[in-house]
Amino acid sequence: MPRVVVDVMLKPEILDPQGQAVANALPRLGVNDVSSVRIGRRVEIEFSGEPDLDRAREIADKLLANPVIEDFSIRLVEADDTEGARS
């Protein structure tokens, strides 16, 4: 069953101290070629029936994101699709 994934990120103009802290720690790990780190939330919503993007948008709007400082995007992801190399 596909899942709905909601990505919630701070708007680009909002400072991200958590991401900044990671970026500042990287030179100590010997990493000098990273220009920016931004940290947000990834929310996976599973529906008992058909995934409902409109319903997910309503949930994100009311419960998951603060529209004053955050943007969110919504998409369908197959349940077995890790979208990348799983560690």
Next chain:
Amino acid sequence: MPRVVVDVMLKPEILDPQGQAVANALPRLGVNDVSSVRIGRRVEIEFSGEPDLDRAREIADKLLANPVIEDFSIRLVEADDTEGARS
């Protein structure tokens, strides 16, 4: 310039109280067809030069994820690709 996106999620067998709290709040919004909500982190890493997936994996392993309780996956995303309908 493409970005590297690292998704960090709790392992499936680890309880997610934050996601559970959202799931428990949904019936009060009139949403009754959601079976599960899991909340993790989405980290966007921008490199000053070419994106380096191996380097990003090293960063995720050392700094972004706790391998005892979390899995992460890494992928390249085009900078202008919102991967879904941006709100």
